[in-house]
Amino acid sequence: MSASIPTLDIQRFDTDRTAFVADLGAAYREWGFAGIRNHGIPQSLIDRAYEVFRRFFALPEQVKRKYHVPGGGGARGYTPFGIETAKGAEHYDLKEFWHVGREIPRDGKYADVMPPNLWPEEVPEFREVAYALYEALDALGSRVLSALALHIGLPEDWFADKTDVGNSILRPIHYPPITATDIPNVRAGAHEDINLITLLVGASAEGLEVLSRKGEWVPFTADADTIVVNIGDMLQRLTNHVYPSTTHRVVNPPGDKARQPRYSTPFFLHPNPDFLIRTLPQCVSADNPDRYPEPITAQDYLLERLREIKLV
Structure with missing residues (x-):
């Protein structure tokens, strides 16, 4: 793991809160990325999910x-190989993936924008295991947001009622072996995430790289007990860039490693669809004037971005 991007013990949120909040906030202000260990999600669940x-x-x-x-x-459900394309990229990403969303009452107020889940009948355990991982990452993400709220002077529970029915997504990804040579595509082109925060659990191979403020690509392969958590564009917008949504990519590995598949499972934590992304006054100052005077709902912002990456 790169020594530059910090990895923090989230148990300190309970035992050494003030120092942990300061360390986490500093990591995100500098990198937009951090590793989180001692997160409490059983390794047995992660291993079973990947299986x-x-x-x-x-x-x-x-x-x-x-x-x-x-x-x-x-x-x-399923998105086939060769569809998603990073914003502004010429070539599609080398991946296929599945989306698991939040289970909500079908007569609820968000039912029109949060469709029911699909479950593959060929893998009967998929539903139970995938949704258990979804709920575990959702809870961990809420803890991270609580710490970030405190860091910028908000109540600890500020995000709670704004993400409790969030349109969050668990995305198991398969990057197939690369057998061709001299292809222009990469496994995932340079991009920023759309949502509030992303939690990446158990990447099975190296390849993730983060763009530093100096313009250098920094590899970030987490240890087995670490979940990588990064800032998304919605939180960058909400905090007026106090927390930057850092560009990252998944590069094609060299040599024989390219002929190995890669699997990863990010969890994209979203606000509730009708949440209004309006710049927080705590994050506006003479040195950092409001970049986004016009607010936008989370759902409208999501649709705007999905069009840019060619999913709609």
């Missing part, structure tokens, strides 16, 4: 495509 995700991606293409929803923007 069922691998089994799904190993299914025949025509079977997986049964769960692709044309026109659905990839919101739920």
Whole structure:
């Protein structure tokens, strides 16, 4: 792991709160990224999740495509290889993925923008295991947001009622082996995430790189017991860039490593769809004037960005 991007023990939020909040806030102000260890998510759950995700991606293409929803923007179910393209990129990413969303009452007020989940019948354990991981990462993300709220002078529970029905997504990703040479595509082009924060659990191989403020690409491969948590564009906008949404990518590995598949599972923590992203007054000053005088709802912002990456 790079020594430059800090890894912090989140148990300190309970035992050494003031210092932990200061350290976490400083890491995000500088990098937009941090590693979180002692997060409490059982390794057995993470391992089981990766096992069922691998089994799904190993299914025949025509079977997986049964769960692709044309026109659905990839919101739920399967998105095939060769569709998602990083904002501004010429070539599509070398990946396929699945989306698990929040389970909500189908007569609830967000039902029109948060469709029901799809579950692959060929992998019966998928639903139970994937949703258990979804809920565990959702809870961990809420703890991180509590610490960040304190760091910028908000109540600890400020985000609680703004993310409790958030349109958050668990995304198991498969990057297939790369067998061609001299291809212009990369596994994931340089991009920033759309949401509030992203939690990346158990990347199975190196490849993640983070763009430093000096313009250098810094590799960030987490230890097995560490979850990588980074700032997304919604939180960058909300905090008027106090917390930067840092550009990152997944590069193609060299030599024989390119012929190995790569799996990763990010959790994109979103606000509730009707949450109004309005610059926090705590984050506006003479030195940092309001960059976003016009607020936007989380749902409208999401749709705007999904169009840019060619999912809708």
